[in-house]
Amino acid sequence: MRPRDFALVVVGAVLWGSGGIAGTFLAAGSDLSMIAVASYRLLVGGGVLAAGLLVAGRVRRTPWRPTVGRSRPVVIRILATGALAATYQATYFVAVSLASVSAATFVALGAAPVVVAVATAARARRxxxxxxVxxxxxxxxxxxxxxxxxxxxxxxxxxxxxxxxVSAIAFAVMTLLNSRPLPGLEPLTLTAVSFSLGGAVLLPFAAVVGAGLVAPSGADGWLLIGFLGAVPTAAAYGAYFAGLRRVPATTAAVLALLEPLTAAVGAALLLGERLGPAGVAGAALxxxxxxxxxxxxERVI
Structure with a gap:
């Protein structure tokens, strides 16, 4: 495991934490349902990466032609990642509305590394x-x-x-699936296409929930949607998937828990929320x- 790859996973998890703060501001100033926010986030994130790849001239390197033998595994990986991303996002946001933010976040984020560790240990037989641990x-x-x-x-x-x-399992499976590099599929290409597909999958569900597919109100709403797509989605998942090629899946899943830590620190600095003694102790742990x-x-599971 190289320090650079470890750092990429850490950067991805830290950037995820900024999404909660942006989502708080967005929810306070718009009538968007959380599933609509998740859909827009994936669509914008995928679009930002696709545009970047197009400008950089890297789109043509992706093996899409049916005549290429490795096209089928690439398409399967992209479709599976998109479906898992949509499932992970949608079930988490619905869980928050039914239970509570703290309970849903604890289960969704806390169970994911456990699922990854058990599955990896079973696969490696050690x-x-x-x-x-x-x-x-x-x-x-x-x-x-x-x-x-x-x-x-x-x-x-x-x-x-x-x-x-369910959200935790979807994230865990997505981590395990992409822990094995696939020849011909770069992490940024994977993120761009799969997240665009995942956002499209969520659109029909978002259309019938809450206020439906309403547009964000005002320039601030669009800026927040753009931020959610560009930073905690495009940049964060691009970094996470890039580092995941050489960082053990269990390690990566545990590092993902930096997301709530970043969100809590950001909320304390930007929203005036207090961590309290227990929160400070949790951050230290x-x-x-x-x-x-x-x-x-060395590589460990």
Whole structure:
């Protein structure tokens, strides 16, 4: 595992955290449903990357022609990633509306590295390295402290947690799927096409939820949609998928927990929210987990 690839995954997770703050501002100033926001986010993110690749002249390098033997695996990988991204985004946002932000986030983000670790260990037929297990424990404990103890409720709450678990599994499968590089498919091309498809898949659902597919109100709304697509989507997932080629899947999934840490720090700085003693302790544990996962020169699961 090279330090550069490790840093790319960290950058991706940190950039994800900025999405929560932008989403908060967007929700406060518009009538967009959360599924519509997720759809627009994926569409804009995919479009930004596609435009960049087109300008750079890298689109023609992608093997799309049916006569090329490796085209079929490329198309399957792109379609699967797009479907998983749409599932991950949609089920998480619905889970938040049914349960609570803290509970849905804890399940969606906390379960993902566990699913990845179990699946990777089963595939490799050996347990994860000790420092990875320690880092996962630190990260999950830190996440619980950072988000607070999830509240409990009735059937709606249980359904929300179930959907959050589906979101976690979708993210975990997406991580495992893309942990193996595919010849002929670059990370940026994968992100551009698959996320555009994922956003298109969500459009019909967004059309019948809440206010439907309404346009963001005012220039600020469009700027926030553009930011969501360009930074926590295009740049973040592009960096994550690029680093994932050489960073172990379990390590990458644990590093993804930097997202709520970044969001919490950003909310404290920009929205005036207080972390409190438990939040500070949780942030410290998450930071300790990242230190435990630092590159050591060998590949571990």
């Amino acid at each position: 347990r994860p390295a000790t420092h990875v 320690v880092a996962m424990g630190l990260a999950l404990a830190g996440l619980a402290l950072l988000l607070g103890v999830p509240a409990t409720g009735g059937p709606r709450f249980g359904l929300g947690l179930g959907l959050a678990l 998450l930071a300790a987990a990242i230190v435990a996962l630092r590159p050591r020169g």
